[in-house]
Amino acid sequence: MSSLAGLLSPLEGRPHVIIVLGKGGVGKTSTSILIASELKTQGKTLLVSFDQAKHILRYLNLRRSMEIVEIDDNLSACQLDIEASARELTSRYSDLVAELFPSLTVLNLEDVTKVLKYAPGVEEEVFLRWLADIYENREYSYVVIDTPPTGISLRTLVLPRLYLIWLDKLINIRERIVSLRYVISKTLGREVKVSDPALNKLYELKEVYSKVKDALSSASRTSYVIVTNPEPLPMFELREILNFLDSELMMKPKLLVMNKVLPRDVATKLGTYDEQARAIEEFKSIQYRSVMIPYANNPSSRLEDIVKLREFIVVVRG
């Protein structure tokens, strides 16, 4: 029996965040559960799932999303619903929109906030806000994150850097605006207001996003785990994610997991043996710590079943 936690170590920082990435259906949720159930023996662990299928609710018998539930002494879990969060966040702003653009109420304010929820960037923004909160939460030693679909996840991971570019621009302009306002008022002998709420807000946002950006690119705060299957599409996505981590975050994955490896005879019978062999060969050639998990006959649907998978883990590269 091998230890995933051992392969992931060292895990510094509080909390150390383990981000589990991979194509839909490859076993991100199962892997996240495996990792979390090992880490809990080393320290207080939180498992956060952004899984849209909400499998984790069923796996862990959680009753509903958005609340942290204690599974046992050292393990808590939480299913976060990105769509619900987006809805909540946008509706929180509908009053503001109504106040700022009163004419919109005559039109159809409802529609504006409804559409806003689907606006590009909102889901990523919601995910990012949760991430920012997670990095600040010192209650846990480890937080394992079961991510939403790859597209959203990767866009979210670059978002802080993107935002900082805009925030810097905005701060530049705003500082100039505030100082011009000061000079103009002073020259004309008017009363001068020095503090500017917008500028303060910009500074505050810059701090939040700088922190997340640094944490996401810091091996001492974050470990990336990528899960794949011995099939062309999951392998394609693995390469995409590797590329992304390298070029956008200057990070290497801590661990690669090839899940659902079929026994030779079964793969041969299914006619997928060659395809699987090619994928495994490529997987083995990648220079990072990696493990393989065989396909289990009884589909894991409960925590106990998933934890049993651990017995079959094979270390490819330690």
Place this chain on the structure above:
Amino acid sequence: MFKLVKRFLGELVLFVKGINRAILEDSVSALELEYSELEAAFMTIVLGPLVGVKTVSPILSLELLSTLKDEVKFLESRALKGKDLLGDLMSSLGGEW
């Protein structure tokens, strides 16, 4: 003679004061121009995501707008009152840039 000089000096003082005033107003209006241009640029970036110009996210935009209520209200009072309110607002930002 003395009276004449005094009047001349008096006029000179007024003249200089006037020039100063003119220079002052001139420079302030130059500053004001720059100010309104910057304000327009700033609001364009902040309001952008609400009209499909991708800058920050719509949520971030709204968060910033909540600190800019007065400015937005001022802009809105300048904007046409058509069906496409945000569109009118954006076009009212105009500017020479």
